[in-house]
Amino acid sequence: AQSVTQPDIHITVSEGASLELRCNYSYGATPYLFWYVQSPGQGLQLLLKYFSGDTLVQGIKGFEAEFKRSQSSFNLRKPSVHWSDAAEYFCAVGFRAAGNKLTFGGGTRVLVKP
Amino acid sequence: NAGVTQTPKFQVLKTGQSMTLQCAQDMNHEYMSWYRQDPGMGLRLIHYSVGAGITDQGEVPNGYNVSRSTTEDFPLRLLSAAPSQTSVYFCASSFTGPGSPGQGAQGYTFGSGTRLTVV
Numbered sequence: 001a002q003s004v005t006q007p008d009i010h011i012t013v014s015e016g017a018s019l020e021l022r023c024n025y026s027y028g029a030t031p032y033l034f035w036y037v038q039s040p041g042q043g044l045q046l047l048l049k050y051f052s053g054d055t056l057v058q059g060i061k062g063f064e065a066e067f068k069r070s071q072s073s074f075n076l077r078k079p080s081v082h083w084s085d086a087a088e089y090f091c092a093v094g095f096r097a098a099g100n101k102l103t104f105g106g107g108t109r110v111l112v113k114p
Numbered sequence: 115n116a117g118v119t120q121t122p123k124f125q126v127l128k129t130g131q132s133m134t135l136q137c138a139q140d141m142n143h144e145y146m147s148w149y150r151q152d153p154g155m156g157l158r159l160i161h162y163s164v165g166a167g168i169t170d171q172g173e174v175p176n177g178y179n180v181s182r183s184t185t186e187d188f189p190l191r192l193l194s195a196a197p198s199q200t201s202v203y204f205c206a207s208s209f210t211g212p213g214s215p216g217q218g219a220q221g222y223t224f225g226s227g228t229r230l231t232v233v
Contacts, residue, residue, distance in 0.1 A: 009154065034221060043118075043204060043224035044157075090156060100145040100164065100210055101172070102222065104156040 002027040004093050006105035013081050014113045021076040021108050023091030032094040033074040034102065035065055039087045047089075050074065061085070086112040116140050120205050120225035127195040127232045135190040135228050137205030143223070145208045146188040150174065150201040151227075157204065163188055164210065195232045203228045 005024045013019050025031060032051050036044040048059025055067040065076045074091060091105040121136045139146065147162035149172075159172030163182040177199060179191040188207075192199060206222040 004156075006156075036224075043226045044206075044222075045224075046221040049221050092157075100208055101147070101159060101162060104149075104158075106154055106156040 002093060002095065002103050004091055004103050004105040006091055006108050008108045010109050010111065012111045012113060015083050016080050019078045019081045019110065021089050023074045023105055025072050025093045027095060029095050033067060034092040035059065035076045036090045036092060037087050038090065044090060081112055083112045086110055118205055118207055118223050118225040120228050122228060124229050127230065129195060129197060129232060131195050133192050135203055137188045137225060138186050139207040140186065141207065141223065142185060143207035144210045147206050148180065148190045149204045149206065151204060152201050160190065197232045199230065200232045201230060203230060
């Protein structure tokens with residue numbers, strides 16, 4: 001069965017600094033890849049997604065992510081973090097053979113220092 | 115356009131009680147699913163449905179039932195609540211991909227969640 005790993009449970013970053021969140025998946029087929037953000041007490045909001053084509057994808061709120069097939073990774077980045085980016089971030093992976101089912105990573109909680 | 119609506123937002127149950135978590139979407143999405151979110155474990159799939167009349171089990175189905183009599187509604191039933199079912203529950207929906215169901219995973223629209231405590 002496929003699995004998704006987000007190695008960092010917590011990350012603390014200063015406001016204005018850059019942010020990178022890691023995501024690795026295990027499966028042989030070409031994946032569909034997603035990043036979601038969850039603000040406290042809220043549901044999940046889609047940040048960006050990769051289906052095919054250009055491996056660098058742009059999302060909302062200034063986020064981008066890069067798919068690296070050789071590393072089975074889909075890391076999320078933001079050049080300059082704002083205090084409002086404090087939230088929990090989830091990577092999710094789907095595969096054509098699994099239909100619409102997504103497997104989620106354990107999440108990374110981002111804290112932003114003033 | 116309301117999106118995905120979950121009710122209730124909060125619920126406290128006693129062990130052994132039953133209840134139904136409601137989920138409704140108004141986007142004509144074929145695919146609907148229920149996840150539970152527990153600290154450090156991300157979201158785990160309970161049940162899902164690819165269309166009215168079709169449901170299937172996810173990763174953690176035990177103790178839960180679902181039905182899909184209409185495209186819009188996908189209720190989750192707890193048959194006999196246990197403390198291990200204390201969690202935050204999310205309903206999510208999406209279109210299926212092009213062609214027949216299961217050919218693509220589109221981005222999900224999530225409800226705002228139901229926080230359930232079983233005492």
